[in-house]
Amino acid sequence: MQHFSTNRQTFFLLSALLLIFVEAAFFGNGSVFLILLGIGTIYYALRNKGKYRRSYFWTGAFLIGVSILSMWSLRLMVFGLAVYLLLRLWKGEEWLQTAPVYGATDKGLIQNKVMSIQSTAVEAYEWKDIHVQGFIGDILVDTTQTVLPKKTSLISIRQGFGKIQVVVPYEVPVRIFYSTLLGEARFFNGDNQRILNGTIHAEDGYPADEGNKVELIVSVTTWMGDVEVIRR
Template identity: 50%
Template sequence: MNQITTNKLTMLLIISVLLVFIEVTFFGNGSIIFALLGIVMIYMSISKRRKWSFWIGTIISIISLFSMWSLRIAVVVTLVYILWQLKKGTPVSISLPDQSDYNPSEVQPIIQNKAFSLQSTPANAYEWQDIHVQGIVSDLTIDTTQTLLPKGTSLISIRQGFGKVRIAVPYEVPVRIHFNTLVGDVQLFGNKMPRLWNKTISMKDGYNPEVESTVELIITVSTLFGDVEVIRK
């Protein structure tokens, strides 16, 4: 598997910024002004909850950014590189952590860090491991009813840019949920909530003050644009 390391990502980012700087400075492209205006509109819409301003700002930013030849070059080069790797039969993944201390004998996590992914826990019984995952665009399905949660506190921690997270938990396990997002929909235990705009919500379910449970599950999810669904089964 061909991995795009942090150094390569940093180099690509610096080159992209340099191309934008050259275009704005020497060729007088004013699109960056409209892009910044769009970003300001998005920020103002989130703070004041004006959806129409959010979508107008998003459209302005996208059109302005992609009208710049420097960014178009960066996008084309990136896509050509990915297509070339796929043609060679070498999947492309983005590796942000340092892999120098990686030990092949270590147990692989159930859900792995991938920039773009569609992942789920095994359909049959599996051994539980706490889940810590980061991604850019991901669609994750985690079913904790197919495993035995150990005594004490188990953790699911997810940080990603875009995508939906679906989590199934056993009926008898107390659950605490923390979810924050820029824009996202939430459905918790069959209750669909109004769309969140730059908000954080916390909820707990299944706790009985008269019965002390030996097992607890904590779920924390953080997204830019993403939905969360938690069910019991």
């Protein structure tokens, strides 16, 4: 079975919970119980590797599919999405032209935002320690485009849902601390590691005498999200 990334699992979970809430609160549709049963069955399939895993997964998907076809909230979401796409098509590039322009205030390399996809500059930039928190989104920090100072540099990210990717130079020692409720970690050339309500620590590039003055510490905390640290 094709592996589901944490981002995709998070998307399906949040979408299902939203539909369940709307349907139960405004329409009183009893099919929400079948959806809960389907979600539980799929979760069980993803958590286990037995020979009946595929059967559990498709049973859960069938229960959810039958249920959502009768949900008024789903129909309203489809209608809202259609209206949104029509508005984007009508306004076109005008949305970009009317986007707010911020002043020269220094807000850091990555900013605190509730929902966003952010990355450091694609060209050379001056390094500053990163302390950021958000709710939903992906973050990319590429330290190969800057010069890390001769001291300990810090990347501290607290994110609800989303993927965090950090790119570091080959010659820089790195310590990583990652905590999550549900996520997947991949550090350097290692294998993917699935984590359920746990913490993982890794380090790479430290000489035997610990004499290197340059050091990068990466601390990431998520609810549901993947973390990847690679060298380039």
